[in-house]
Amino acid sequence: AITAALVTMVFWGGTAVANRYAVAFLDPIVVAALRSMLAGMLALVVALALRLQFPKGSHDRLLLLISGITSFALWPIFISVGLARTTASHAALIMATLPIVTVLLAAFLNRSAPPRTWWLGAAAAFVGAAWLILDQGASLAVDDPRSAAIGDLIILTGCFVCASGYVAGGKLAPKIGAFATTFWGLATALIVTVPLFALNQHGSDWAGMSMSAWAAIAWMTLCSSFFGYLLWFYALGRGGIERIGSLQLLMPIFTLTGAVLVLDEVLTPRLVALSVLVLAGTVIAHRHSSRDK
Secondary structure: OHHHHHHHHHHHHOHHHHHHHHOOOOOHHHHHHHHHHHHHHHHHHHHHHOOOOOOOOHHHHHHHHHHHHHHHHHHHHHHHHHHOOOOHHHHHHHHOOHHHHHHHHHHHHHOOOOOHHHHHHHHHHHHHHHHHHHOHHHOOOOOOHHHHHHHHHHHHHHHHHHHHHHHHHHHHHHHHOHHHHHHHHHHHOHHHHHHHHHHHHHHOOHHHOOHHHHHHHHHHHHHHHHHHHHHHHHHHHHHOHHHHHHHHHHHHHHHHHHHHHHHOOOOOHHHHHHHHHHHHHHHHHHHOOOOOO
8 A cells, every 4th residue: 555655656746747848848738638638538438437426416516526627627737837937846845735725725614723733834834835936046947037936826826726626526525435536527627628628739739749748748647647546545545544645745755856857957955945844834734634723
């Protein structure tokens, strides 16, 4: 179970790196739509083949629609558009706040409040993310600080959009199962990704795409979206949510490593310090997300 979870973290950790590479060849919207569309087609085949339960009531179908469109259609768009402006290193650290944003949104909708220690960790993570956005000089890979800051803000906004999908999916999963929620969600996103791809792909230089660029698309389609979720739910089922869920905290580290090795991004001392602040805050928030106040 742990091995499957770690492989998933490598898959998901490489998402921002692959995405950053792909947007150098294709329009960001095309990259996002293509990866989600291909993954959605595979998911639809799996859902039909395995006869995964489809939501019956109108409320549950609305939850599926919200989860599918926000998590699997809009979120990839925010990532791609943001990464066309900023670096994978910045994206990794901003995306590390997603679990905090999800807890915050769920608490708001449920009219509850996380424990006090959670707030301390969340505050540290958000301060680190805000500092990262405002201090673009921390990264040597940033050519246009203003454009990079906009890219960071786009990804941060995307975290709130994605979190809404996670919350909706979290309410639906106990009723039809996590597998069904995920794969039907990926399939549901096709109602957005197919027309979006069709409308935007005409100006793409498909002949000029390198094999490495296609490999990046394949990584996001198969590793990030399809096999990543299969392995993740397998790991959760075998190892338990508490034990396996905490391994998600390793994902930014894998992304930062990939950014350095694949994209030649440089981790400056300031960027490392901000990384520590964001990740430490996320760890604290995670450990105290459900404890007594």
